Amino acid sequence: MKKLNFGAGPCILPQSVFEESAKAVLDFNGDGLSILEISHRSKSFEAVIDEARQLLLELMGLSDSEYVALFLHGGASLQFAMIPYNFLRSKAAYVDTGVWSQKAISEAQTIAAVEVLASSKESGYRIIPPIPPISAEFDYLHLTTNNTIYGTQFHQFPEVAPIPLIADMSSDIFSTPRDYSKFDLIYAGAQKNIGPAGTTIVVIKRSLLESTNSVNRFKILDYAQHVKADSMLNTPTVFSIYASLLNLRWLKSNTLEAIYAANDEKASLLYKTIDLFDWIKPFADPSSRSIMNVTFTIDNSDHAALFDHYCNKYDIHGLKGHRLVGGYRASLYNALSIESVKRLTDTFEEVNKHV
Ligand SMILES: *Cc1c(COP(=O)(O)O)cnc(C)c1O
Numbered sequence: 193m194k195k196l197n198f199g200a201g202p203c204i205l206p207q208s209v210f211e212e213s214a215k216a217v218l219d220f221n222g223d224g225l226s227i228l229e230i231s232h233r234s235k236s237f238e239a240v241i242d243e244a245r246q247l248l249l250e251l252m253g254l255s256d257s258e259y260v261a262l263f264l265h266g267g268a269s270l271q272f273a274m275i276p277y278n279f280l281r282s283k284a285a286y287v288d289t290g291v292w293s294q295k296a297i298s299e300a301q302t303i304a305a306v307e308v309l310a311s312s313k314e315s316g317y318r319i320i321p322p323i324p325p326i327s328a329e330f331d332y333l334h335l336t337t338n339n340t341i342y343g344t345q346f347h348q349f350p351e352v353a354p355i356p357l358i359a360d361m362s363s364d365i366f367s368t369p370r371d372y373s374k375f376d377l378i379y380a381g382a383q384k385n386i387g388p389a390g391t392t393i394v395v396i397k398r399s400l401l402e403s404t405n406s407v408n409r410f411k412i413l414d415y416a417q418h419v420k421a422d423s424m425l426n427t428p429t430v431f432s433i434y435a436s437l438l439n440l441r442w443l444k445s446n447t448l449e450a451i452y453a454a455n456d457e458k459a460s461l462l463y464k465t466i467d468l469f470d471w472i473k474p475f476a477d478p479s480s481r482s483i484m485n486v487t488f489t490i491d492n493s494d495h496a497a498l499f500d501h502y503c504n505k506y507d508i509h510g511l512k513g514h515r516l517v518g519g520y521r522a523s524l525y526n527a528l529s530i531e532s533v534k535r536l537t538d539t540f541e542e543v544n545k546h547v
Pocket of ligand 1: 269363
């Protein structure tokens with residue numbers, strides 16, 4: 193029996209994506225070849241990556257005269273380095289909302305100066321901090337839209353134009369309709385709402401590309417080179433991109449509005465339940481709660497053992513919190529059904545009878 197997967201990433205994808213990917217592993221497109229063996233230069237794969245790049249822009253409501261979409265390697269973590277490598281000349285501003293933004297900050301600091309414009313470190317990253325007005329001296333502002341480890345999420349974004357706004361959207365991309373045109377560069381490791389691990393999506397405003405550092409030494413780290421090579425500067429992650437395409441089609445046919453409505457319903461139900469019982473301690477501040485990752489602890493080890501027992505019994509998988517913060521985390525990515533969340537809330541009710 194298939195387990196209910198609340199894992200934070202890699203994570204659940206739509207069942208149809210699993211099934212269609214499995215078919216393509218045996219025979220892609222009826223070509224008589226596996227998706228795992230076709231050339232990335234074949235007509236069949238060119239059609240895949242072209243459609244996937246197009247769908248990324250379409251789902252974001254962006255035009256390809258203004259923006260360009262890439263599928264790169266190296267995860268969101270490589271973007272932590274590529275962004276300053278390409279765009280940091282004297283000073284960049286970063287918002288510190290936890291581990292992932294800190295990693296981005298420390299990579300940028302190896303290139304030039306970084307100012308942490310706002311941080312929620314003092315609260316243990318339970319909240320999204322207010323962002324003060326930004327002065328025109330910065331090369332860009334970087335923020336992390338959803339903090340996977342802590343379960344916090346930006347619900348509105350600062351106006352910083354003309355300063356370029358750059359965002360790590362790894363764990364909440366396409367979870368909600370968003371004004372993507374506010375951003376100059378958006379990136380996300382695929383493995384949390386796009387597809388299997390392996391590829392990373394990067395969407396860049398063409399006007400930002402014009403300001404790429406001209407001293408870039410490594411071609412492989414240069415966005416302009418990736419754009420020029422149509423996202424095929426080297427062999428792309430063929431399978432991961434194909435499976436991502438299947439998911440992007442699924443997103444398009446569902447619409448982001450409907451996806452958001454379902455996500456909102458799932459998150460509301462779960463938060464309502466964890467607020468109900470005093471042996472469950474929600475982690476994130478209510479003002480900053482994420483609709484993707486719901487974090488909580490349990491007041492004592494007996495209650496935790498009871499909860500673990502029932503999760504096991506009901507095939508609920510992937511709830512262990514990040515090793516840095518402990519506790520529990522239920523990730524409610526797009527493909528997770530409301531029925532799965534109901535099974536989790538029923539489990540809380542059941543545990544509550546025994547505490
Ligand atoms: C998971 C995650 C990352 C790391 O992604 P990799 O693809 O493993 O490098 C970065 N940022 C956020 C917000 C994440 O959730």
